[in-house]
Amino acid sequence: MGRSTRIAAIALCLAAVPATASADQISGSGAGSIGAVDIAVGQQTAHQDPIAPCAVGSTADNRNDPVTVGTTTKFGLGxxxxxxNDDGTVSVQVSGNRFETTILKQFGGPAITARTFKSGCNSTANGSNGSMELGAVTGFTVPSSIPPNYTVTIPGANGAPPLADIVLNELVVPSPADGSLVTHAMHIKLFPQGGPASGDILVGTAACAPYGG
Incomplete structure (x- = not known):
């Protein structure tokens, strides 16, 4: 733990719309945010609604100043x-800087940082696609090319349950698939098997759907 990795990791994910849909029906919807936090350590909680949210049809562009959540988690400018688009498809782009959380240090884990992060998605005539990038990551090691839902487990000491699962390029699609997707550049799940802390930290979120305005 604690190793530093400088990467420009890029990943592409695809989801397909039902075959009965036709291109002239496209009227996409989309949303994005820099991140969100909902965590608890014992009786102490920290919460942050989606940061700098945007949405197709309402808030087209947004930005944020640096945000500190509780005493452990920070997001820089984003x-x-x-x-x-003119053809009815949508494009969502999210770009952030200087993410850091030290929530795991009190349990013997690493600080987790990303100097830069991006996530995005586009709706298409056949569904939606998503992409993400991370730069200058510390606290864990990742490959240069990140497949969907690539998970890094931060182990506990001496056989204790893991401190966190870090899901990179997380892809969330409904079942049955309808062509929509949500992608998170990073999703930190605290103590996934139970323990003294719980909750989720989302970094770089983009959502696209080919229908529904």
Whole structure:
């Protein structure tokens, strides 16, 4: 733990719309945010609603100043953009800087940082696709090319339950698939098998759907 990795990791994920849909029906929807936090350590909680949210049809562009959540988690400057294109498809782009959380240090774990992060998605005539990038990551090691839902487990000491699962390029699609997707550049799940802390930290979120305005 604690190793530093400088990467420009890029990943692409795809989801397909039902075959009965036709291209002239496309009227996409989309949303994005820099991140969100909902964590608890014992009786102490920290919560942050989505930061700098954007949405197609309402808030096309947004930005945030640095945000500190509780005493452990920080997000630097960031921007979000949610656009409907002339052909009815949508494009969502999220870009942030200087994410850091030290929530695991009190349990013997590493500080987790990302100097830069991006996530994005686009709706298409056949569904939606998503992408993400991370730069200058510390606290864990990742490959240069990140497949969907790549999970890094931060182990506990001496055989104790893991401190966290870090899911990179997390792809969330409904079942049955309808062509929509949500992608998170990073999703930190605290003590996934139970323990003194719980909750989730989301970093770089983009959501696209080909239908529904």
């Amino acid at each position: 921007t979000t953009s949610c656009k409907r």
